[in-house]
Amino acid sequence: MYSDRYSRQIMIPEFGDDGQEKLTDSSVLIIGAGGLGTTLMYHLAAAGIGTIGIADHDIVSASNLNRQYIHFEDDIGSLKVISASRKLRQFNSSLNIIPHATAINKDNAYEIISQYDIVALAVDNAQARMIVNEACVELGKPFVDGGINGFIGTSVFVNPHETPCLACLYGTELPPEERFSSLSSVVGTIASIEATSVIQYLLGIDIPLSGKLLYYDAKEALFERIPIEHKADCPICGNK
Secondary structure (H helix, E strand, O other): OOOHHHHHHHOOOOOHHHHHHHHHOOEEEEEOOOHHHHHHHHHHHHHOOOEEEEEOOOEOOHHHOOOOOOOOHHHOOOEHHHHHHHHHHHHOOOOEEEEEOOOOOOOOHHHHHOOOOEEEEOOOOHHHHHHHHHHHHHHOOOEEEEEEEEOEEEEEEEOOOOOOOHHHHHOOOOOOOOOOOEOHHHHHHHHHHHHHHHHHHHHOOOOOOEOEEEEEEOOOOEEEEEEOOOOOOOOOOOOO
């Protein structure tokens, strides 16, 4: 049924032709076309996720190129979603790539997220992450979140009604906005972990990061998996 393109992953027991068909029939929304998001895109496109949505309002700048591999020098000044969509279609023409040239906010989050099976969150904006967290909990949409700061990376998988949410982990009081440092190798590691969680969910197999925070310290070559406590008084998921 499938070409040689996916033959190596079809060999994996959890995949097979049935698993590959599940991926082909699935849809993923990637929020953020920066370092994490663009690396995620390649992993998910390579795996054969049938529909990939990309939400971002930003344009490509020279400072992006140290970690956002999908964007080239010629793309500087272009919308990131247009640059990324063009490359993904060239990389795997069988996929449906949907650009959303907008920042996710309270006005559009529910409408856009509701169109997809799962969300991959790849932004460093705390407000956007909490908006997505609340929308996904309300809509019952699972999502994976990733974060980077220098040599440190984190990831967590949230499945509404089954796991704690981001508000249980971080609280609802937003920190002041700041710019985080990014190292391409750390970005690539966390993006790979996010992509693997998405694929595990779509295949219906166990997700080791479900309800847990993965903490990665590249400087010490250290991984820790930390259980997240569900807070009964959480304003987002506490009464659900």
